[in-house]
Amino acid sequence: MNLKHLEFFVELAKTQHMAKAAENLGISQPSLSYAIKSLEDELKIPLFEKDGRNIKLTNYGKIYLEYVKSGLAEFKSGADSISQLLDENSGQINLGFTFTMGQDLVPHLVSKFQEEKNNDKVQFLFHQGVTNNLVQDLLDDKLDIVFASQPTFQGANDQINCYHLVDQRMLAAVAYSNPLSKRESVTLKELAEYPFIYYSQKSGLRSIIDTMFSHAKIEPRIVFEADEDHTIIGFVHWGYGVAIIPHLPQLNPYEVKMLPISDNVNVHPIYLFTKANHFLTPVVNRFKQFSLDYCEENFTKKNKLI
Numbered sequence: 001m002n003l004k005h006l007e008f009f010v011e012l013a014k015t016q017h018m019a020k021a022a023e024n025l026g027i028s029q030p031s032l033s034y035a036i037k038s039l040e041d042e043l044k045i046p047l048f049e050k051d052g053r054n055i056k057l058t059n060y061g062k063i064y065l066e067y068v069k070s071g072l073a074e075f076k077s078g079a080d081s082i083s084q085l086l087d088e089n090s091g092q093i094n095l096g097f098t099f100t101m102g103q104d105l106v107p108h109l110v111s112k113f114q115e116e117k118n119n120d121k122v123q124f125l126f127h128q129g130v131t132n133n134l135v136q137d138l139l140d141d142k143l144d145i146v147f148a149s150q151p152t153f154q155g156a157n158d159q160i161n162c163y164h165l166v167d168q169r170m171l172a173a174v175a176y177s178n179p180l181s182k183r184e185s186v187t188l189k190e191l192a193e194y195p196f197i198y199y200s201q202k203s204g205l206r207s208i209i210d211t212m213f214s215h216a217k218i219e220p221r222i223v224f225e226a227d228e229d230h231t232i233i234g235f236v237h238w239g240y241g242v243a244i245i246p247h248l249p250q251l252n253p254y255e256v257k258m259l260p261i262s263d264n265v266n267v268h269p270i271y272l273f274t275k276a277n278h279f280l281t282p283v284v285n286r287f288k289q290f291s292l293d294y295c296e297e298n299f300t301k302k303n304k305l306i
Helices: 003-015 018-025 029-043 059-086 105-115 131-139 205-215 229-237 282-300
Strands: 048-051 054-057 092-098 123-129 145-148 160-168 170-174 196-199 222-226 243-246 257-259 268-275
Touching: 003 018, 003 029, 003 059, 018 029, 054 059, 092 105, 092 131, 092 282, 105 282, 123 131, 131 145, 131 160, 131 268, 145 282, 160 282, 170 205, 170 229, 196 205, 196 229, 196 243, 205 243, 222 229, 229 243, 268 282
Parallel strands: 092 123, 092 145, 196 222
Antiparallel strands: 048 054, 145 268, 160 268, 170 243, 170 257
């Protein structure tokens, strides 16, 4: 069914005059007649009937008109929504990030982005979770951009574009009741004397910490696994064990004691992910490039960790 023919039908129903409708539409009367006849042939019903020198809708035409007007309104609404999404100054960004990123990096970058000219109307929808789940949501088109660790599930790297953003310090977390809290730094071997509160297998941080201990030839005694930072901190605070977590700038310093690790431990690399071979709206592309440029200028070039 031709969308233009439906628009012609609505105009003719409004004017109930073939010549006037054709003039309003900017087409010839034969073209209008052909369009209406095509609709009637497809529907197998008459839409109009003669009314003196004019025409009027049949009962079938009146019923059909209400559906056509509703459908055209929906089409217009959809087109307007797409146009808004493609507007680089007022589009929408579905942004996913890990729990760690919500502490500072994500609100920092979004705030700086929205301070720039013409960005104040850009809307962000925020989604928080663990790395593997976020990357799966990206592949399922639920998210436009993800800030996270390297995903660990098989085949993910072939389906995503990966851009390094910044590196984050990894620190030891111990309770103030723990003897290690009196230290200025600690080794992995000293930490391994205590039970560990650890990141779960779904977290991108898990493989980083596993690698640290593997290189040191140490096997930590894990008593509990969690997905997010504050659960780990809570268990450390109440003396259930020690942990290795990334630097969390908003962490209350009275919750746990954060100690540098004197071993040559890994940092936590943070990446920006987009779906490979996938269309990005102008505003998503702009925020992606802004994030990469901002982190390059303010962190990478200065050899600065977050």
